[in-house]
Amino acid sequence: MTCLEIRERLPELALHALNGSDEDAVRRHLEWCAGCRKEEAALRAAAASLAFVPDPIQPPEDLEERVVDRVREAAGRPRRRTRTVVASLVAAAIAVAALGWGSVMAGRAERAEELADEAVLREETALARFDEMLSRFGVTASPDQTRMGRLGPPSGRHGGGVALMLVSPDVMDFVIVVVRGLDVDRSPYRIFLTTPRGAKVRVGRIDELDPALGGEEIYRTFFDRSLAPFERVVVRDANGEIALEGSIAPEEQLEVGAAIAAR
Amino acid sequence: MTASRGEPARRIPEGGRSNGRSNGPLLAREEQRLVEQLLAGDDDAIRTIYARFGRPVYTLGRRLLGSAEAAEELTQDVFLTAWRKAARFDSSRGRLSTWLMTIAHNLAVDRLRRETGVTRPTLVLVEEVPEHPAESEIEPLFERDVAIRALAVLSDRERELLSRAYFGGLTAREIAEEDGIPLGTVKTRLRTALIKLRKANADKERP
Numbered sequence: 001m002t003c004l005e006i007r008e009r010l011p012e013l014a015l016h017a018l019n020g021s022d023e024d025a026v027r028r029h030l031e032w033c034a035g036c037r038k039e040e041a042a043l044r045a046a047a048a049s050l051a052f053v054p055d056p057i058q059p060p061e062d063l064e065e066r067v068v069d070r071v072r073e074a075a076g077r078p079r080r081r082t083r084t085v086v087a088s089l090v091a092a093a094i095a096v097a098a099l100g101w102g103s104v105m106a107g108r109a110e111r112a113e114e115l116a117d118e119a120v121l122r123e124e125t126a127l128a129r130f131d132e133m134l135s136r137f138g139v140t141a142s143p144d145q146t147r148m149g150r151l152g153p154p155s156g157r158h159g160g161g162v163a164l165m166l167v168s169p170d171v172m173d174f175v176i177v178v179v180r181g182l183d184v185d186r187s188p189y190r191i192f193l194t195t196p197r198g199a200k201v202r203v204g205r206i207d208e209l210d211p212a213l214g215g216e217e218i219y220r221t222f223f224d225r226s227l228a229p230f231e232r233v234v235v236r237d238a239n240g241e242i243a244l245e246g247s248i249a250p251e252e253q254l255e256v257g258a259a260i261a262a263r
Numbered sequence: 264m265t266a267s268r269g270e271p272a273r274r275i276p277e278g279g280r281s282n283g284r285s286n287g288p289l290l291a292r293e294e295q296r297l298v299e300q301l302l303a304g305d306d307d308a309i310r311t312i313y314a315r316f317g318r319p320v321y322t323l324g325r326r327l328l329g330s331a332e333a334a335e336e337l338t339q340d341v342f343l344t345a346w347r348k349a350a351r352f353d354s355s356r357g358r359l360s361t362w363l364m365t366i367a368h369n370l371a372v373d374r375l376r377r378e379t380g381v382t383r384p385t386l387v388l389v390e391e392v393p394e395h396p397a398e399s400e401i402e403p404l405f406e407r408d409v410a411i412r413a414l415a416v417l418s419d420r421e422r423e424l425l426s427r428a429y430f431g432g433l434t435a436r437e438i439a440e441e442d443g444i445p446l447g448t449v450k451t452r453l454r455t456a457l458i459k460l461r462k463a464n465a466d467k468e469r470p
Contacts, residue, residue, distance in 0.1 A: 046461035059321035075304025
């Protein structure tokens with residue numbers, strides 16, 4: 001192709017809108033033609049400027065770490081933290097689910113005192129069982145690495161749940177969310193973790209709830225990223241409305257511990 | 264012990280100037296050094312580039328591909344590709360922003376074309392540039408401001424055509440077929456629009 005023919009195609013090349021065979025021919029020409037290369041560079045810069053036009057959207061907070069890990073891995077450098085997929089934790093998660101948290105967390109206790117006592121007992125049992133489960137598989141988690149929080153519905157709605165999260169530098173972070181008593185007609189439900197600044201990551205999606213199980217569902221998700229910034233669990237229904245939410249903030253774990261210690 | 268994550272590094276690349284410009288657009292030499300450090304897999308370099316361009320890359324992914332998941336994957340792919348191509352980056356031939364966003368756009372369009380049934384997105388018109396940008400956002404906002412002003416010189420039809428090509432991933436042939444007009448006409452219009460944009464961007468010189 002002549003330089004004239006090449007330059008007629010440079011705008012499309014800059015926009016990545018050129019057909020395959022033409023693009024190959026243009027690129028071969030650019031390898032040796034400085035004049036066309038200069039023109040191409042200027043048009044490419046103009047096209048690239050379009051990338052900055054859309055209103056900026058904040059990426060998830062943990063995306064940076066994933067990017068860093070991926071490039072480091074490609075560059076042959078060790079990952080920032082040791083990431084060992086502990087397959088046994090999957091089995092452990094199933095054992096946790098068998099605690100029947102869902103059924104007791106969505107209680108309809110009529111007396112506040114009864115609810116509070118039940119809650120402390122459940123939390124005490126749940127944490128103890130969780131620690132036992134982790135140690136059985138060789139994972140020693142300090143108290144501030146495990147977090148638990150109860151999920152409650154907004155006013156006018158029913159249901160309940162619990163979230164349990166492990167944040168550890170040694171093994172893959174994971175979260176288990178148990179929900180119960182949700183309205184099956186408002187499926188699918190989406191479970192999110194959110195940070196105080198509003199960044200969020202999706203934990204999972206519940207497409208169908210089995211009425212025979214009282215609308216109970218258990219989610220366990222492993223993350224190849226740090227869950228440390230996430231302090232809140234939100235479950236939204238098909239309309240995007242909040243069905244359940246609760247805190248798993250580190251500072252609130254102290255309250256749980258204090259309540260257990262007071263018994 | 265709860266895992267802790269520090270703030271992304273914003274240090275001046277080695278050899279850069281410390282005259283308060285470290286959070287604005289970088290000099291050619293600084294960009295070259297930064298990409299060389301990226302090639303070495305240097306954490307600080309990765310984080311510095313991410314701090315400047317992570318959000319525009321992610322935003323472009325969201326606009327072209329539609330979903331957060333796809334945009335997250337794209338962002339990782341972009342930085343990985345940038346690492347792979349880092350040895351070929353030459354700051355004397357163009358800016359880091361152009362190089363990186365070209366990688367991002369090309370990867371996004373390639374993915375868009377591979378996926379069937381994807382609704383072609385359209386350009387979202389600009390509303391406002393935030394008044395109090397974070398330090399790491401100075402360069403992208405500068406780029407955005409320049410791009411917005413440059414787009415203002417185009418006609419509505421030229422903007423629409425560029426949008427379909429750039430944000431919709433359509434080739435000139437596809438646009439011609441969609442509109443039922445000659446391919447040569449589309450090519451000429453695209454060329455005219457982009458050259459106008461180039462001229463309007465001409466004052467976007469490296470500081």
